Amino acid sequence: MTTQAVDSIETTRDEARSWLRAHWDPELTVQQWWAVLADSGWGFPTWPKEWFGRDLDPVLSGAVREAFADVGALGPPSSLGQMLGGPTLLTHASEEVKARFLPALARGEEFWCQFFSEPGSGSDLASAQTKAVADGDLFIVNGQKVWTSGAQWADRGMLVARTDTEVPKHRGLTYFVIDVDQPGVDVRPIHQMNDAHGFNEVFFTDAEVAADRVVGEVNDGWAVAVTTLAFERFMSAFGASPGKKAGLLERRAGDVVSGAVRGPREGAAYGSDLAAMITDIARTRGLADDPVARQGIVDLYIQQELGRISGLRSAASVRLGRRPSGDGSVRKLARSDLMRSARELGEAVLGPYGTLRSVEEELGGGSIQQIALSSPSSSIAGGTDEIQHNIIGERVLGLPKEPQIDREIPFRELKVGTQRTTP
Numbered sequence: 001m002t003t004q005a006v007d008s009i010e011t012t013r014d015e016a017r018s019w020l021r022a023h024w025d026p027e028l029t030v031q032q033w034w035a036v037l038a039d040s041g042w043g044f045p046t047w048p049k050e051w052f053g054r055d056l057d058p059v060l061s062g063a064v065r066e067a068f069a070d071v072g073a074l075g076p077p078s079s080l081g082q083m084l085g086g087p088t089l090l091t092h093a094s095e096e097v098k099a100r101f102l103p104a105l106a107r108g109e110e111f112w113c114q115f116f117s118e119p120g121s122g123s124d125l126a127s128a129q130t131k132a133v134a135d136g137d138l139f140i141v142n143g144q145k146v147w148t149s150g151a152q153w154a155d156r157g158m159l160v161a162r163t164d165t166e167v168p169k170h171r172g173l174t175y176f177v178i179d180v181d182q183p184g185v186d187v188r189p190i191h192q193m194n195d196a197h198g199f200n201e202v203f204f205t206d207a208e209v210a211a212d213r214v215v216g217e218v219n220d221g222w223a224v225a226v227t228t229l230a231f232e233r234f235m236s237a238f239g240a241s242p243g244k245k246a247g248l249l250e251r252r253a254g255d256v257v258s259g260a261v262r263g264p265r266e267g268a269a270y271g272s273d274l275a276a277m278i279t280d281i282a283r284t285r286g287l288a289d290d291p292v293a294r295q296g297i298v299d300l301y302i303q304q305e306l307g308r309i310s311g312l313r314s315a316a317s318v319r320l321g322r323r324p325s326g327d328g329s330v331r332k333l334a335r336s337d338l339m340r341s342a343r344e345l346g347e348a349v350l351g352p353y354g355t356l357r358s359v360e361e362e363l364g365g366g367s368i369q370q371i372a373l374s375s376p377s378s379s380i381a382g383g384t385d386e387i388q389h390n391i392i393g394e395r396v397l398g399l400p401k402e403p404q405i406d407r408e409i410p411f412r413e414l415k416v417g418t419q420r421t422t423p
C-alpha cells in the first residue's frame with residue numbers, strides 16, 4: 001500500500017472518529033441514531049454523496065468501522081438489503097427505484113432478504129423456476145424459495161423470478177423488489193443444528209409485485225443477480241438488524257451497542273480474532289506450553305492474518321481501479337478454511353468441554369461450540385467452495401470453462417427442478 005493510501009486511511013479514521021465523538025448519543029433510539037447517520041453519510045460511506053454516502057473508496061471503509069469501534073458507537077443498519085440490495089440498486093436501478101428504496105434502507109427502517117435459492121437451484125441459480133407472470137401493472141408470482149436468511153424479519157425481498165420460459169435460462173429472469181407482508185407470501189422457519197433460526201423456506205402463491213419494482217430490465221435479471229452475488233462474496237455484517245420486525249428501532253442505541261459488543265455466543269468480545277480467543281482458552285486449560293496447541297494457534301494466527309492482509313490488498317487494488325479477477329472467491333475460500341481450522345483447533349483445546357453447549361467465559365462462553373456447529377455454512381452460503389474453485393479455475397487460472405450444454409436451450413425444455421419429472 002502506498003504512503004498516500006496509508007495517509008488517507010488515517011485521515012478518514014480521524015474524520016469519522018471526530019464526527020462520531022461529536023454526534024454519537026447513546027440516549028437516542030436506534031431509529032433516531034440511524035437517521036442521523038444516514039444524513040451524515042458515515043453509515044454507508046462508500047455509497048454516492050447524493051445517496052446517503054460519502055463517495056469513499058472501499059479501501060477506506062475499514063477505517064470507518066474502526067472509528068465506530070473506537071468511539072463505541074452503534075454501527076449502521078445491517079441486513080442483506082443494506083449490504084447487497086443498496087449496492088445492487090446503485091449499480092442497476094433507475095433513479096425512481098433508487099429514490100423509492102434507498103432512503104428506508106439507509107435509515108434502517110427496512111430489513112430485506114434475498115429470494116434467490118430454490119430447492120432445485122442453488123449453485124445453478126439461473127435455473128430458478130419461481131415464475132412471475134405479467135398482469136397489467138403487476139407481476140403475479142408463484143413458486144418456492146429456500147434458505148432465505150432473515151425472511152422472518154424482512155419487509156421486502158430481492159427476488160429472482162422467471163419471466164420467460166421460451167428463451168435460454170440466463171435470458172428469461174427478472175429481478176424484483178417484492179413486499180414480504182402480503183397474503184401470497186408464506187414464510188416457514190427452518191430450524192438448524194446450531195439452535196438458530198437463521199433461514200426459512202418461502203412459498204409464493206399468487207403474490208403480487210408491481211411492474212415498477214423491477215430492477216434493471218425485464219428478462220435481464222441475471223446481470224443484476226450476478227452483481228448481488230459479487231457483493232455477497234465481499235460482504236461482512238456490521239451494526240445491527242434494521243426494520244420493525246427485528247425489534248431494535250425503539251430501543252436505546254447505547255443498550256443495543258453494548259449488547260452487540262458483549263454477545264458471548266458469537267465470540268463478539270474477540271471480534272474476528274479467533275486466534276486470540278483460542279489462546280485464552282488454551283491458557284485457561286493449562287495448554288499454553290503444549291507444543292501441539294502452540295503450533296495450532298500459530299498456524300491459525302497466520303491464516304487469520306493472511307485473510308486480513310489479503311482483504312487490505314484487495315481493497316487497495318480496488319482503490320487503484322483494479323479489481324483482481326476471482327479475488328472475492330479466493331477470500332471466501334480462505335474464510336471457509338479459517339472457520340474449519342478454528343473449529344478443529346478450538347475443539348481440540350477445549351477437550352471434553354467442547355461437547356458442552358455452554359461453558360464459562362474463560363473457556364470461550366460457548367463460542368467454539370457455536371463455530372463448530374456453524375462452520376459448514378461458510379462453505380455453502382453465497383456460493384459453495386466448489387463453485388469458488390470453478391470461478392478461480394476459469395477466471396484466474398484460465399482453465400477451460402465448465403461445459404454448459406444447456407446454455408442455448410429454451411428454459412422450458414430443460415430437465416431442472418420439477419421439470420425433471422414433468423413429461
Ligand SMILES: Cc1cc2nc3c(=O)[nH]c(=O)nc-3n(C[C@H](O)[C@H](O)[C@H](O)COP(=O)(O)OP(=O)(O)OC[C@H]3O[C@@H](n4cnc5c(N)ncnc54)[C@H](O)[C@@H]3O)c2cc1C
Binds near residue numbers: 121146
Ligand atoms: C447460512 C446460509 C445462508 C443462506 N442464505 C440464503 C439467502 O438468504 N438467500 C438465498 O437465496 N440462499 C441462501 N442460501 C443458500 C445458498 O446460496 C445455497 O445453499 C448455495 O448456493 C448452494 O446451493 P444448494 O444448496 O442448492 O446446493 P447445490 O447447488 O445443489 O450443490 C450441491 C453440491 O454440488 C456441488 N456443485 C453444484 N454445482 C457444481 C458445479 N458446477 N461444479 C462443482 N460442484 C458443484 C456443490 O458445491 C455442493 O457441494 C444460504 C445458505 C446458507 C448455508
